[in-house]
Amino acid sequence: MPELPEVETVRRGLAPAMEGRVILAADVRRPDLRWPLPTGMAARLTGARVGLLRRRSKYILADLSTGETLVIHLGMSGRMLVSHGDGRAAPGRFHHAHPAPEKHDHVVLDMEGGARITFNDARRFGAMDLVPTPTLEAHPLLARLGPEPLGNGFHAAYLTRALAGRATPIKAALLDQRMVAGLGNIYVCEALFRAGIAPWRKAGRISAARVGALVPVIRAVLEEAIAAGGSSLRDHRQTGGELGYFQHAFRVYGRAGAPCVAPGCDGVVVRRVQAGRSSFYCPRCQR
DNA sequence: CTGCACGCCTGCCCGC
DNA sequence: TGCGGGCAGGCGTGCA
Numbered sequence: 001m002p003e004l005p006e007v008e009t010v011r012r013g014l015a016p017a018m019e020g021r022v023i024l025a026a027d028v029r030r031p032d033l034r035w036p037l038p039t040g041m042a043a044r045l046t047g048a049r050v051g052l053l054r055r056r057s058k059y060i061l062a063d064l065s066t067g068e069t070l071v072i073h074l075g076m077s078g079r080m081l082v083s084h085g086d087g088r089a090a091p092g093r094f095h096h097a098h099p100a101p102e103k104h105d106h107v108v109l110d111m112e113g114g115a116r117i118t119f120n121d122a123r124r125f126g127a128m129d130l131v132p133t134p135t136l137e138a139h140p141l142l143a144r145l146g147p148e149p150l151g152n153g154f155h156a157a158y159l160t161r162a163l164a165g166r167a168t169p170i171k172a173a174l175l176d177q178r179m180v181a182g183l184g185n186i187y188v189c190e191a192l193f194r195a196g197i198a199p200w201r202k203a204g205r206i207s208a209a210r211v212g213a214l215v216p217v218i219r220a221v222l223e224e225a226i227a228a229g230g231s232s233l234r235d236h237r238q239t240g241g242e243l244g245y246f247q248h249a250f251r252v253y254g255r256a257g258a259p260c261v262a263p264g265c266d267g268v269v270v271r272r273v274q275a276g277r278s279s280f281y282c283p284r285c286q287r
Numbered sequence: 288c289t290g291c292a293c294g295c296c297t298g299c300c301c302g303c
Numbered sequence: 304t305g306c307g308g309g310c311a312g313g314c315g316t317g318c319a
Contacts, residue, residue: 003312034295034314058313076313077297104297123296125313141314168290177314184312233312234299275291278310 002074004058004149004182005225006236006244010080011055013239017082017115018050018062025110033106034075034127044068044130045109057145057181061136069133071141075125077235081118085110122235145181149218154180156212163203163211170206171199172275174218183218186231186253189280191218193252198286199272199279224249252280260285 002010026042038044044066051063060080062070072080085097098116101108107119107128119126131139146162147153162179163170173179174188183191192199194217197210230236230244233254238244247254251261256271260282267284 006312073313075296076311121296122298123311125295125297127314166289172290175313186312231312235312276293 003184006230009230022112027108030106038130071129073127077123078121078126082239166203169200173203
């Protein structure tokens with residue numbers, strides 16, 4: 001699925017079509033996503049004006065003039081695509097100057113201004129919910145998330161303290177959304193490679209200096225990936241349908257058997273399953 | 288509390 | 304070309 005960079009790429013793509021605009025019509029074509037869509041979602045969205053489009057971890061949050069916030073999660077295979085019609089949409093009425101809905105198009109929003117937003121999710125691990133904006137932070141999906149890795153609350157002192165005493169492998173600790181929010185398998189593998197830390201190292205037994213070095217490395221990987229429009233392995237698309245291209249910059253993820261890219265290293269990238277997830281690492285560089 | 292296996296779904300890729 | 308198995312970016316549940 002989209003990890004933080006892919007979700008941020010999607011948020012940035014949606015913003016011009018959604019922010020400040022009224023949802024003229026909403027069509028729920030299939031309500032059984034990971035959880036059933038909220039009752040009456042189409043009616044609750046119709047006529048609402050979208051305020052800020054925000055992101056928290058891997059969730060896109062659309063504040064609405066109705067006092068509710070639309071929470072969007074892309075799961076493993078979710079896409080949010082923007083198409084542009086002929087501008088003849090009217091309140092409460094769908095117009096048809098857009099491509100016909102395709103398989104797995106589950107929710108369609110026609111926006112003031114003529115854009116159509118389509119949520120497509122083959123595997124239906126994605127989710128949407130509508131919650132009162134003032135109670136948003138208490139939402140079960142959001143309440144226990146750790147700090148944003150690109151935010152001010154994520155720094156060396158925080159991470160050192162959060163990892164202290166933890167016997168869990170650093171790989172699992174960084175995938176734990178309560179530790180830091182938004183990392184997934186790809187970017188944890190890439191960050192650990194850049195930091196020279198082996199994925200199975202016990203989190204609490206890594207020196208403060210190395211933990212401190214991990215923070216800017218995580219930030220750098222995420223920022224580079226965002227700048228590249230995310231990573232498109234199979235499912236991720238930007239809102240215009242374009243591929244991201246950060247996958248070409250992977251140093252270890254998906255490169256099992258390939259030579260290590262570190263200058264002067266003659267190691268070979270290894271794939272090892274750890275807690276049910278593939279870890280890719282260089283046994284020479286990462287200790 | 289932790290760690291882990293599992294299920295949720297579909298599509299794709301590989302080997303036969 | 305077809306078929307079965309394994310794999311996939313997430314996350315909640317339930318168990319030891």
